[in-house]
Every structure is written in structure tokens, then in C-alpha cells.
Amino acid sequence: MHSIADHLKFFRQFLRSPKMVGSVIPTSQIVIDHLLAAVDWSATRVFVEYGPGMGTFTRPILDRLGPDARLIAIDTCRDFIDHLGDAIADPRLRLVHGSAADIESILAEEAGGLPADYVISGLPFSTLPPGVGDGIMAATERAxxxxxxxxxxxxxxxxxxxxxxxxxxxxxxxxxxxxxxxFVFVARKG
Ligand SMILES: C[S@@+](CC[C@H](N)C(=O)[O-])C[C@H]1O[C@@H](n2cnc3c(N)ncnc32)[C@H](O)[C@@H]1O
Structure with missing residues (x-):
């Protein structure tokens, strides 16, 4: 659950980079509960989050994730990554300031080359620069x-x-x- 200060911080980032942040408010609990119910937590070793923002999904994912699994959260916005680093102390969480387009090299570094069991994306695909969404989608399928x-x-x-x-x-x-x-989408590989 976010505080009013968190909402304001998120909104300020939206004003700075509307096309990258893509939303004026963090995602609701209804969406969080629905999407995370699709996950087989006992079989999850590597979970990746694209665009964690203020951590709307990050905390609920950590609440459900097994003790030996890891969550790799990637955001292009340095302020969001710094905020999460200050707000969440959990050895299972790896915070990466970078782009989802680099998921393969990030997994090589942060997960010893293990593939991702799940990727959750909060990216605003409709407002990303042309070609970026397609690149991220292809890299995600491979990862x-x-x-x-x-x-x-x-x-x-x-x-x-x-x-x-x-x-x-x-x-x-x-x-x-x-x-x-x-809209919520679940795309399975294979
Ligand atoms: C709509 S916000 C989602 C925030 C949060 N997950 C939520 O549901 O409330 C989109 C997030 O994607 C991030 N973002 C945009 N492009 C990105 C990219 N190529 N790679 C990683 N993060 C990106 C933005 O900085 C922002 O934090």
C-alpha cells in the first residue's frame, strides 16, 4: 500500500517523463492480486519485474516468493531504483538501473545465466519509442x-x-x- 508521499513522488516522475512512466497513479490491488495468482510460486527461482516504479508489485512479489528465489527489478528511472533501494531491504531483491531491452545480459549478471521463470511488465508499451516494445518482447521470449x-x-x-x-x-x-x-495478459513460452 502506498502513502500519499509515494503517490506524489510517482506523479512527479510522470510529469518529468510522461511517456516512460505512462500512468499518473500506481497499479491497484485488484490487478496485483489477479496477476500474481497466475504464478506457480513453488517452482519459481528467478522472477523479473520490468518498470517497478515505486514498488507496487515488488513488495507483493517478495511476500510470495520462496526464500531461495530472487527478484530482479529493472527500471530506466534512477530515482525509482534509489527509492526502492532505500525502502526495501531484502537479500532476494536485485535492483538494476537499466532497460528491460537488456534482460539477457542482466540475467547473465544477476542470475548466473539462469532463465526467468516469470517476467512481469509494468512498461507503458503504447508510449515507448518506436521499435523499443518489439525489441523488449523478443528479448523477453528468449530470456x-x-x-x-x-x-x-x-x-x-x-x-x-x-x-x-x-x-x-x-x-x-x-x-x-x-x-x-x-487488461491483463499471460503469455507462456512453449
Ligand atoms: C506505468 S509505470 C509502472 C509502475 C509500477 N510497476 C506500477 O504498476 O505502479 C512504468 C514504469 O516503467 C519504467 N520504464 C519505462 N521504460 C522502461 C524500460 N525500457 N525498461 C525498464 N523500465 C522502464 C518507468 O520508469 C516506470 O517506472
Missing amino acids: LAPGGALLIYQYSTFVLPLLRRCFTNIRYRRLWRNVPPC
């Missing part, structure tokens, strides 16, 4: 373990053609209970 899954939450279906270019097993639905209604 996932067979049977691994990419979990995405978005406020439109913009990401669907990008997903279909890299994955064949895709499920998605709209969460009407969320305000505004949010």
Missing part, C-alpha cells in the same frame, strides 16, 4: 525458461500484436472491477 510466462497489465490492447509476434500461447482479459478497467 524465459520453457513453460515460463510473461505477465502484463495495460489499459489498452496495444500490446497484443507485439505479443503475438513472439508468443503463441496468450490469454488475456479485461478486469472491469479496476478503475479504469485494465
Whole structure:
């Protein structure tokens, strides 16, 4: 749960980089609970989070993650990474200031080359610079373990053609209970 100060910090980052942050408020509990229910936590060794922002998903993921697993959270915004480093002390969490496009080299460094069992993405695909979303999608497919899954939450279906270019097993639905209604996607490798 975020404080008012956290919401203001997030909003300030949105004003600085609207296209990179892509949303004025952090994601809601409804979306968090729905997406994380798709995860087989007992079989998860490496979990990757793209665009953690203020840690909306980071804490709930750590609450569910096994003691020997690791969470690698990657964000292009240095302020978000610094905030998370100050706010969360957990040896399972690796914070990386960088781009999701570099997931393969980041896994080589942070997970000893192990593939990702799950990647969750909070990236604003519809406002990323042209080509960046496609590059991230292809790199993510390569970085996932067979049977691994990419979990995405978005406020439109913009990401669907990008997903279909890299994955064949895709499920998605709209969460009407969320305000505004949010699309959640689960794309499985293999
Ligand atoms: C909509 S915010 C999501 C924040 C948080 N996960 C949530 O759900 O409230 C998008 C986040 O993606 C980050 N971001 C944008 N492009 C990125 C990229 N190429 N790689 C990693 N993070 C990126 C932004 O800095 C921002 O933290």
C-alpha cells in the first residue's frame, strides 16, 4: 500500500517523463492480486519485474516468493531504483538501473545465466519509442525458461500484436472491477 508521499513522488516522475512512466497513479490491488495468482510460486527461482516504479508489485512479489528465489527489478528511472533501494531491504531483491531491452545480459549478471521463470511488465508499451516494445518482447521470449510466462497489465490492447509476434500461447482479459478497467495478459513460452 502506498502513502500519499509515494503517490506524489510517482506523479512527479510522470510529469518529468510522461511517456516512460505512462500512468499518473500506481497499479491497484485488484490487478496485483489477479496477476500474481497466475504464478506457480513453488517452482519459481528467478522472477523479473520490468518498470517497478515505486514498488507496487515488488513488495507483493517478495511476500510470495520462496526464500531461495530472487527478484530482479529493472527500471530506466534512477530515482525509482534509489527509492526502492532505500525502502526495501531484502537479500532476494536485485535492483538494476537499466532497460528491460537488456534482460539477457542482466540475467547473465544477476542470475548466473539462469532463465526467468516469470517476467512481469509494468512498461507503458503504447508510449515507448518506436521499435523499443518489439525489441523488449523478443528479448523477453528468449530470456524465459520453457513453460515460463510473461505477465502484463495495460489499459489498452496495444500490446497484443507485439505479443503475438513472439508468443503463441496468450490469454488475456479485461478486469472491469479496476478503475479504469485494465487488461491483463499471460503469455507462456512453449
Ligand atoms: C506505468 S509505470 C509502472 C509502475 C509500477 N510497476 C506500477 O504498476 O505502479 C512504468 C514504469 O516503467 C519504467 N520504464 C519505462 N521504460 C522502461 C524500460 N525500457 N525498461 C525498464 N523500465 C522502464 C518507468 O520508469 C516506470 O517506472
